[in-house]
Amino acid sequence: MWSVVKSVLAALIGVQSNQKREEDFSSGRPAAYLATGVVVTLLFVLLLIFLAMMAAR
Amino acid sequence: MRSRWWWLIAIVLAASESQAQSNGWNMPVGVTDVSSDIYGLHMTIFWICVVIGVVVFGAMFYSLFRYRHSKGAKAAHFHEHTSVEVLWTAIPILILVGMAVPATATLKNMYDSSNAELDVMITGQQWRWRYEYLGEDVAFTSNMSTPRAQISGEEARGEHYLLEVDEPLVLPINRKVRFLMTSDDVIHSWWVPDLAVKQDTIPGFINENWVKINEPGIYRGQCAELCGIDHGFMPVVVHAVEEEEFETWLAERKEAAEQEAMGVDREWEMAELLERGESVYQAICSSCHQAEGQGAPPAFPALANNEQLLSDVDWHLDKVINGVSGAAMPAFRSTLNPVELAAVVTYTRNAWGNETGDVVQPSEVAELIAQ
Amino acid sequence: MAPKLPPQPPLQHSSTAVADGQSHGHAAPPKGILRWLLTTNHKEIGSLYLIFSLTMFFIGGIFALVVRAELFQPGLQLVEPEFFNQMTTMHGLIMVFAAVMPAFTGLANWMIPLQIGAPDMALPRLNNFSFWLLPVAFTLLLSTLFMPGGGPNFGWTFYAPLSTTYAPPSTTFFILALHIAGISSILGAINIIATILNMRAPGMRLMDMPLFVWTWLITAFLLIAVMPVLAGVITMMLMDINFGTSFFDAAGGGDPVLFQHLFWFFGHPEVYIMILPAFGIVSAIIPTFARKPLFGYASMVYATAAIALLSFLVWAHHMFIVGLPLVAELFFMYSTMLIAVPTGVKVFNWVTTLFRGSISFESPMLFSLAFVVLFTIGGFSGLMLAIAPADFQYHDTYFVVAHFHYVLVPGAIFAIMAGVYYWLPKWTGHYPNERLAQWHFWFSIIGVNLTFFPMHFAGLAGMPRRIPDYALQFADFNLLSSIGAFFFGASQLLFVLGVILCIRGGKKAPAKAWEGAVDLEWTVPSPAPLHTFETPPVFHRTSH
Numbered sequence: 001m002w003s004v005v006k007s008v009l010a011a012l013i014g015v016q017s018n019q020k021r022e023e024d025f026s027s028g029r030p031a032a033y034l035a036t037g038v039v040v041t042l043l044f045v046l047l048l049i050f051l052a053m054m055a056a057r
Numbered sequence: 058m059r060s061r062w063w064w065l066i067a068i069v070l071a072a073s074e075s076q077a078q079s080n081g082w083n084m085p086v087g088v089t090d091v092s093s094d095i096y097g098l099h100m101t102i103f104w105i106c107v108v109i110g111v112v113v114f115g116a117m118f119y120s121l122f123r124y125r126h127s128k129g130a131k132a133a134h135f136h137e138h139t140s141v142e143v144l145w146t147a148i149p150i151l152i153l154v155g156m157a158v159p160a161t162a163t164l165k166n167m168y169d170s171s172n173a174e175l176d177v178m179i180t181g182q183q184w185r186w187r188y189e190y191l192g193e194d195v196a197f198t199s200n201m202s203t204p205r206a207q208i209s210g211e212e213a214r215g216e217h218y219l220l221e222v223d224e225p226l227v228l229p230i231n232r233k234v235r236f237l238m239t240s241d242d243v244i245h246s247w248w249v250p251d252l253a254v255k256q257d258t259i260p261g262f263i264n265e266n267w268v269k270i271n272e273p274g275i276y277r278g279q280c281a282e283l284c285g286i287d288h289g290f291m292p293v294v295v296h297a298v299e300e301e302e303f304e305t306w307l308a309e310r311k312e313a314a315e316q317e318a319m320g321v322d323r324e325w326e327m328a329e330l331l332e333r334g335e336s337v338y339q340a341i342c343s344s345c346h347q348a349e350g351q352g353a354p355p356a357f358p359a360l361a362n363n364e365q366l367l368s369d370v371d372w373h374l375d376k377v378i379n380g381v382s383g384a385a386m387p388a389f390r391s392t393l394n395p396v397e398l399a400a401v402v403t404y405t406r407n408a409w410g411n412e413t414g415d416v417v418q419p420s421e422v423a424e425l426i427a428q
Numbered sequence: 429m430a431p432k433l434p435p436q437p438p439l440q441h442s443s444t445a446v447a448d449g450q451s452h453g454h455a456a457p458p459k460g461i462l463r464w465l466l467t468t469n470h471k472e473i474g475s476l477y478l479i480f481s482l483t484m485f486f487i488g489g490i491f492a493l494v495v496r497a498e499l500f501q502p503g504l505q506l507v508e509p510e511f512f513n514q515m516t517t518m519h520g521l522i523m524v525f526a527a528v529m530p531a532f533t534g535l536a537n538w539m540i541p542l543q544i545g546a547p548d549m550a551l552p553r554l555n556n557f558s559f560w561l562l563p564v565a566f567t568l569l570l571s572t573l574f575m576p577g578g579g580p581n582f583g584w585t586f587y588a589p590l591s592t593t594y595a596p597p598s599t600t601f602f603i604l605a606l607h608i609a610g611i612s613s614i615l616g617a618i619n620i621i622a623t624i625l626n627m628r629a630p631g632m633r634l635m636d637m638p639l640f641v642w643t644w645l646i647t648a649f650l651l652i653a654v655m656p657v658l659a660g661v662i663t664m665m666l667m668d669i670n671f672g673t674s675f676f677d678a679a680g681g682g683d684p685v686l687f688q689h690l691f692w693f694f695g696h697p698e699v700y701i702m703i704l705p706a707f708g709i710v711s712a713i714i715p716t717f718a719r720k721p722l723f724g725y726a727s728m729v730y731a732t733a734a735i736a737l738l739s740f741l742v743w744a745h746h747m748f749i750v751g752l753p754l755v756a757e758l759f760f761m762y763s764t765m766l767i768a769v770p771t772g773v774k775v776f777n778w779v780t781t782l783f784r785g786s787i788s789f790e791s792p793m794l795f796s797l798a799f800v801v802l803f804t805i806g807g808f809s810g811l812m813l814a815i816a817p818a819d820f821q822y823h824d825t826y827f828v829v830a831h832f833h834y835v836l837v838p839g840a841i842f843a844i845m846a847g848v849y850y851w852l853p854k855w856t857g858h859y860p861n862e863r864l865a866q867w868h869f870w871f872s873i874i875g876v877n878l879t880f881f882p883m884h885f886a887g888l889a890g891m892p893r894r895i896p897d898y899a900l901q902f903a904d905f906n907l908l909s910s911i912g913a914f915f916f917g918a919s920q921l922l923f924v925l926g927v928i929l930c931i932r933g934g935k936k937a938p939a940k941a942w943e944g945a946v947d948l949e950w951t952v953p954s955p956a957p958l959h960t961f962e963t964p965p966v967f968h969r970t971s972h
Contacts, residue, residue: 010730011730011733011734012734012737013146013730013734013769013770013773015139015142015143015146015724015727015730015731015773016139016726016727016730017137017139017726018136018137018725018726020139021635021726025633025635041737045741048741048759048762048763049755049759051758051762052755052756052758052759052762053755055161055165055758056165056754056755056758081889082885082888082889083885083888083889084821084888084889085890094817095817095818095820095821098815098817098818099812099815099818099821102811102812102815102818103812106808106811106812109808110804110805110808113775113776113779113804114801114804116779116783117779117782117797117800117801120779120782120783120784120785120787121782121787121797124718124782124783124784124785124786124787125786125787125788126719126786126787126788127788130784130785130786130787131786132718132719132720132784132785132786133720133784133785134720134721135723135784136720136721136722136723136724136725137723137724137725137726137727138723141780142724142727142773142776142777145772145773145776146769146772146773149768149769149772150769153765153766153768153769156765156815157761157762157765160761160815160816160817160818161758161761163817164754164757164758164761164816164817165754167817167820168754168757183594207503208503208504208897209503209504210503210504210505214502214503214900216900217899218502218899218900219502219897219898219899220899242589242593242594243587243589243590243593243594244587244589244590244684246749246823246824248824248892250821250890253820253821254820255749255820255821255823255824256749256751257749257750257751259678259684259685259750259751260589260678260679260684261678261679261682261683261684262678262683262684262685262751264750264751265751277899278890279892279895280892281823281824281825281892281893282587282824283513283582283583283587283590283893283894284590285513285581285590285594286509286510286513286581287509288509288513288894288895289509289892289894289895289896289897289898290509290897353510355576355577355596355597356577356596382679385593385594
């Protein structure tokens with residue numbers, strides 16, 4: 001699970017090693033990556049909104 | 058390739074040389090605390106970009122020079138290095154966070170228009186600005202005063218070509234002035250670089266901004282949002298004066314407004330109305346309906362020899378006072394006073410071959426508006 | 429995931445060589461104009477797209493030159509403000525929708541099947557349809573210039589209510605034209621996605637695809653996501669103009685700012701639609717001429733995806749001065765600044781690809797290197813514009829004009845030209861005349877910088893965009909820009925000359941036209957025969 005999250009975070013900032021990528025792509029669980037991707041994206045947006053609201057106070 | 062370095066040097070020289078000038082190569086420092094904060098942010102992010110540029114382009118041009126195929130360079134075959142990649146992701150993030158903190162502080166300050174001592178309503182109209190000192194009964198429109206002959210090149214262009222108006226906005230220094238901004242027609246944007254105020258004026262909505270000017274002077278800007286044909290001819294001039302001078306000016310304007318209001322009730326001579334009407338027409342109407350009333354169909358109908366207009370004075374008054382919904386003609390009921398309205402209608406009905414002989418009295422117009 | 433083999437097309441001609449693919453099974457193509465009207469061949473349609481794009485590039489360029497000629501010195505000399513506004517509007521619309529976007533679609537048509545080892549696009553008839561919609565759309569758009577009241581005069585961003593209540597009567601035609609162009613883009617995008625996902629050569633996984641294919645895959649998804657938003661917003665305009673609704677009319681309870689939100693929700697991803705394929709082209713060319721694999725292939729793919737994702741979260745940075753609430757300003761400022769990170773990753777990767785390579789400087793490489801430098805300068809001004817408080821000064825000035833022209837002209841357009849010079853040997857069988865191409869490059873680079881660099885200064889000094897006449901202190905900058913624009917415009921004739929000469933003859937190119945090239949397109953003969961990869965090639969994995 002942690003490795004899936006790590007891979008998704010790596011994708012978010014756009015840095016990933018080839019070796020790790022090979023592992024991801026041979027894990028055979030694309031659904032897990034997709035679901036984590038959607039969740040992380042939502043969290044990312046919420047985090048930005050939270051930061052903006054904190055800063056605006 | 059070397060030419061790019063000269064660009065960089067040119068920027069650096071230009072940036073350091075022009076700190077004090079407002080109309081040189083760089084953003085003006087301006088005359089408010091906010092404007093100098095913004096200038097500081099601008100220069101900070103600029104130098105960050107210069108440093109990153111020097112490093113990245115330096116590495117690039119070094120590689121281009123050092124590893125030329127023509128000099129027999131043999132290609133290496135590495136194609137990734139995770140820790141380097143993480144590093145060059147992390148460093149920009151840190152720089153950005155460092156930039157975001159002061160930017161946030163400045164922005165919060167710009168958004169805090171509370172505790173203003175004076176409220177000015179700014180209304181954009183195609184293609185002029187209307188200023189209203191709220192609670193002071195003083196309001197006027199501000200039109201570009203550069204003669205068309207200068208634009209067409211028949212006359213020599215003056216020093217403040219296109220950035221001069223008949224009536225500047227007069228503001229006191231050292232006082233927090235709140236702007237309430239809206240528009241009567243399309244979106245405009247009121248901008249004075251030295252005050253670092255640029256805000257869209259949007260029909261049906263009111264935006265807020267504020268300014269506290271530190272130094273007296275004349276500050277010029279112009280409309281920044283495309284708003285139609287004369288978008289380029291919609292300057293803003295702010296005359297910032299000492300507080301006592303401002304009070305005197307405001308009192309004079311109030312008195313003049315009262316005088317004008319009294320003029321509504323008396324009977325006006327046709328010649329008086331024509332003279333007044335011509336100046337109103339040239340300032341307000343001619344940008345669309347053209348100097349000789351020939352219009353610019355289909356958007357802007359001709360007024361000269363316009364049969365509907367000439368045959369029906371009530372129709373004519375209605376269009377000028379209430380505007381034409383769904384078209385570019387605005388309602389002038391609140392922009393112009395009854396004297397000006399009566400004068401311009403009288404003028405239109407008796408100029409450029411329109412010979413109706415109609416005289417419309419300010420008192421009639423005042424009655425129509427009251428209805 | 430087990431290596432997934434894409435479904436293979438039926439192997440009717442499994443024993444034939446690629447080179448003589450024309451001879452069997454295909455009816456003789458119609459001759460003359462009908463051949464081009466009815467073609468379903470990806471190479472012919474690709475050529476049509478590219479020719480259309482080049483034509484529109486010159487038409488849009490002439491509009492820009494009218495603008496620059498008027499701005500050559502203060503005062504109104506050549507055109508009236510009304511016509512000036514039509515020219516700025518048409519220049520923007522034509523360059524965005526008729527020059528840059530079709531050029532990338534044309535390159536995609538030509539190169540994606542060749543790069544993934546597919547015999548054609550997945551939906552060839554749809555492909556024909558999506559191209560032929562374009563001449564219709566833009567003939568309609570250009571015809572508005574001759575209508576009473578003139579063509580669109582409200583800027584390519586067509587903000588309401590200037591584009592609704594106050595617009596010329598021809599606006600309805602403008603809306604229809606944009607609808608047709610939008611349908612064309614969506615159909616093209618569907619076709620590209622279908623091709624990439626279904627028709628890759630056996631053994632080629634997604635992460636084996638060349639970056640041009642990758643960036644186009646992501647671009648196509650962006651197109652499908654945002655073109656309907658554009659269609660929605662122009663339909664709302666249509667209703668406001670013709671059917672009495674008040675979506676954007678405050679007097680009827682509507683909201684002019686809603687227009688801008690909708691427009692930029694389309695418009696910002698649109699910006700990336702115009703630059704992501706450029707990233708792909710440059711990522712093919714730089715490794716070829718550095719004779720070294722692209723640095724950080726996986727990161728490039730991920731960064732492209734990250735940029736595409738962020739592009740949906742930043743639209744309101746075009747609206748910092750419309751009076752957004754403070755929280756919204758901060759949100760969009762932060763998200764916009766974050767885009768610098770994956771964009772930076774790309775630039776660093778290109779530079780590191782050069783490091784310890786073996787670099788030669790043929791014309792495709794020169795344009796790509798100029799792309800990296802000048803796009804980065806455009807990125808820097810973008811970073812400055814992201815700082816919301818400073819944007820109160822930059823917004824709607826020539827600083828913004830300079831910024832987006834740096835990312836679009838030496839960005840997108842240089843990348844397209846790099847791609848054309850890179851792939852011309854494959855298309856025509858001849859190398860382009862290198863000396864001519866080098867002249868074209870150096871003239872272009874001087875012209876582009878002379879045109880757009882002074883605009884930074886004009887903007888900072890206070891010159892707003894879209895004005896037909898300006899105050900005297902901006903005169904020097906505008907003089908330089910206008911000289912540069914005519915120089916740049918004229919030097920593009922060298923490009924046309926180079927392409928025509930290359931089609932007619934020149935040094936013969938082998939199948940693998942460039943020493944360092946690795947992708948599948950270099951395994952078919954030059955010029956590429958009309959039908960290629962009728963037998964799917966076996967893809968051998970190189971280390972990306």
